[in-house]
Amino acid sequence: MKSSKNILKGIGSIVLSSLIIVGCGDDPKDNPETTTTVDTATVTEPVKDHPIQKFDNAIFSIPSPIQLGQIIQKSGAAFNEDLLNDPSAVKNYTDLASQALNLGVYGADLGYTALYEKSQKSIKYMKSVQQLSTSVGIADAFDMQTINAVQRNLNNGNKDSLLYVISNAYRKADDFLQVSDRKYIGSLIVVGGWLESMHFAGILGKQDKSPEIQNMVGMQKHTLNTMIDKMLSRYLNEPGVEDVANNLEEIRVLFDQVEIKYEYTKPETDKENKLTKLKSKSTVEISDELFGQIVDKIEEVRGKIIK
Amino acid sequence: MKKLIAIFSFLLVAGITQVQAQCDTIANYCHKNNFTVDYISDGQNYRALLFAEQEAEFETTFFGGVTYRVAACTGFEQGNLIFRVKDELGNTLFDSMDQQNAPYWDFSVESTITVKIVTLLDPLEAPSGCATILIGFKQ
Numbered sequence: 001m002k003s004s005k006n007i008l009k010g011i012g013s014i015v016l017s018s019l020i021i022v023g024c025g026d027d028p029k030d031n032p033e034t035t036t037t038v039d040t041a042t043v044t045e046p047v048k049d050h051p052i053q054k055f056d057n058a059i060f061s062i063p064s065p066i067q068l069g070q071i072i073q074k075s076g077a078a079f080n081e082d083l084l085n086d087p088s089a090v091k092n093y094t095d096l097a098s099q100a101l102n103l104g105v106y107g108a109d110l111g112y113t114a115l116y117e118k119s120q121k122s123i124k125y126m127k128s129v130q131q132l133s134t135s136v137g138i139a140d141a142f143d144m145q146t147i148n149a150v151q152r153n154l155n156n157g158n159k160d161s162l163l164y165v166i167s168n169a170y171r172k173a174d175d176f177l178q179v180s181d182r183k184y185i186g187s188l189i190v191v192g193g194w195l196e197s198m199h200f201a202g203i204l205g206k207q208d209k210s211p212e213i214q215n216m217v218g219m220q221k222h223t224l225n226t227m228i229d230k231m232l233s234r235y236l237n238e239p240g241v242e243d244v245a246n247n248l249e250e251i252r253v254l255f256d257q258v259e260i261k262y263e264y265t266k267p268e269t270d271k272e273n274k275l276t277k278l279k280s281k282s283t284v285e286i287s288d289e290l291f292g293q294i295v296d297k298i299e300e301v302r303g304k305i306i307k
Numbered sequence: 308m309k310k311l312i313a314i315f316s317f318l319l320v321a322g323i324t325q326v327q328a329q330c331d332t333i334a335n336y337c338h339k340n341n342f343t344v345d346y347i348s349d350g351q352n353y354r355a356l357l358f359a360e361q362e363a364e365f366e367t368t369f370f371g372g373v374t375y376r377v378a379a380c381t382g383f384e385q386g387n388l389i390f391r392v393k394d395e396l397g398n399t400l401f402d403s404m405d406q407q408n409a410p411y412w413d414f415s416v417e418s419t420i421t422v423k424i425v426t427l428l429d430p431l432e433a434p435s436g437c438a439t440i441l442i443g444f445k446q
Contacts, residue, residue: 064347064348064349064350064351064444065350066347066350067347067349067370067373067444070373070444070446071370071372071373074372160344160345160446161344163347163446164344164347164348167347167348167349167350167443168338168348170348170350171334171338171348171349171350171351171352171441172335173350174350174351174352175334175335175352178352178354190351193350215371215419216370216419219368219370219419219421222366222368222421223368226366262394262395262396262420262421264394264396264398267400267401269401269406271406273413274406274409274411274412274413275374275412275413275414275415276392276400276401276412276413276414276415277414277415277417278369278392278400278414278415278416278417278420278422279417279418280394280400280417280418280420281417281418281420282418282419282420282421284419
């Protein structure tokens with residue numbers, strides 16, 4: 001009888017632990033801090049010490065390519081078609097890793113053309129995005145309803161709605177991948193989008209010497225560390241991931257020389273408008289020479305990805 | 308004994324399926340209810356299954372000159388999830404508990420900073436749930 005009780009307690013532990021591990025599409029290898037070693041003779045104790053867990057598959061937050069594109073546009077930079085990857089190069093991407101990386105690249109290109117209201121170019125990039133999303137198995141994120149919405153907003157010149165639809169499609173893609181057994185695909189899409197945005201910012205920052213853009217690039221030091229240490233490090237055994245991580249590591253060597261200083265200022269909250277003004281400040285120290293080296297390295301890595 | 312094991316196995320499968328389905332749909336629900344067309348998603352869903360007093364956290368960069376919207380959901384009722392925004396020194400910049408567990412809040416950012424978003428369940432409202440945070444930025 002005692003033995004039966006122990007077995008039942010053990011099953012209870014497995015049920016609870018499994019829910020913790022499997023819930024929200026988590027994967028034990030992805031999130032070692034939430035993995036519980038199950039002893040079938042003991043019951044998992046209730047949580048008492050406010051344990052911190054990291055967000056499933058997203059302890060990282062990588063800036064959206066559309067957001068970075070918006071910052072570039074607001075800096076006053078003109079549209080530059082030469083910055084974009086050729087949409088017809090989509091046929092060159094035959095393995096899953098290059099397809100995922102370039103799905104991120106084309107997503108950034110699509111966002112860039114949409115921001116500058118280049119409708120015909122946006123349609124070409126949308127087709128490349130759709131093709132690659134089918135190849136990597138997330139066609140549902142870019143289904144006919146989404147494509148039609150993009151087409152309609154392009155025709156109407158409704159930029160705000162267009163960007164909303166595109167961003168939401170990428171969020172849905174993230175959703176699909178988080179609950180699949182191919183989370184690394186989502187990571188590669190994110191890396192591709194980030195690299196393409198850094199390519200835009202780098203080239204324009206070099207040309208214009210815009211402090212806003214140089215500051216934006218410098219602040220990516222933290223994002224890069226997150227991508228390498230918390231995101232890609234989970235999937236190094238998956239095809240193509242280690243190569244990407246090694247390439248990013250070469251960029252990180254340069255970013256390590258960027259200095260960021262932070263100064264706290266008390267925020268102000270406007271309850272009526274549900275708005276808090278964050279007044280703290282970070283200062284980025286990056287020389288022109290270092291900025292140039294970072295941009296050159298980004299170009300080198302991007303060149304390998306889009307070839 | 309075999310019957311009991313079968314019952315627990317069934318509960319295990321049913322529980323996993325239910326939680327999985329819940330997590331899958333909360334992000335879309337959260338987006339639909341808290342984001343309007345003037346706020347663009349950052350393209351990511353931040354999710355964690357929380358029990359009791361567990362907390363979940365992640366770091367993000369808020370760029371200067373941008374207004375962000377952070378939405379927090381668990382389940383299909385608004386206001387069960389508490390979220391806090393902290394700076395890199397650990398100073399609390401915002402706490403949704405001070406705003407009656409507001410399901411979303413906007414942040415206008417003067418200078419680019421790195422922040423940590425921490426979330427936990429309201430113990431009075433939900434003993435467990437799939438915590439979902441979404442971030443959008445104003446066009």
